[in-house]
């Protein structure tokens with residue numbers, strides 16, 4: 001047997017022999033083998049992912065998993081590779097214990113991940129108890145709202161991050177994002193949305209009173225965000241368990257003088273209880289921030 005015949009003979013090997021062969025492989029190779037076909041999936045005792053980082057791009061298909069169960073997948077979206085077809089049946093097994101899910105869009109500009117591709121990825125994690133969902137530079141422009149709404153099935157998220165993502169035209173992005181994170185409001189400690197001009201003060205107003213565990217709120221680069229967002233977070237501080245909330249409002253329309261006037265106003269719900277201290281925080285370099293401190297010892301640190 002030579003050349004191509006070797007490949008053909010692999011598929012006619014009995015199950016017991018394939019099991020022995022697969023058992024000799026390393027962790028990452030076991031995952032690769034399990035993605036080949038459903039028969040091999042059943043025969044390889046592949047390790048499940050406890051964390052899953054997926055990057056989608058072109059003409060690089062690769063998979064790896066470390067000893068902690070942190071897995072990474074480079075997925076090529078070209079038709080030749082057929083990666084998404086494999087993932088549609090493989091991911092529900094591989095990701096059933098996944099707690100952290102990260103998706104990064106490495107497509108060249110002008111190309112978009114399709115609705116079907118996002119559906120495969122989100123539906124593949126539908127039975128996982130996700131604690132963290134992280135989307136990096138993902139262009140959701142061609143994705144249907146009901147596909148993205150699969151995230152609403154995750155009701156235990158501690159962290160939801162949309163970093164520099166693009167959203168479909170014709171939907172009210174802010175209201176939509178709030179709606180799909182509502183199921184996790186009780187657990188959310190980190191909410192991060194960056195460089196999205198469709199996010200306004202409505203986001204802070206909605207989450208401030210409804211996320212009792214909130215510790216980190218980031219809206220950097222969202223130009224429509226103003227000091228009203230900070231005001232909502234100050235007013236609701238008694239409703240949160242953590243006594244410190246860190247917020248990032250760099251490159252927004254936040255204005256510390258406006259916030260100062262707002263907390264001095266008779267319309268502010270706790271007049272005279274908050275003071276603002278401009279400061280420079282050292283994090284390797286000096287970063288401008290405002291510390292808002294209340295007489296009941298709760299603090300809101302605002303990076304500006």
Ligand SMILES: [Zn+2]
Pocket residue numbers: 058059060076077078079080081
């Ligand atoms: Zn390819």
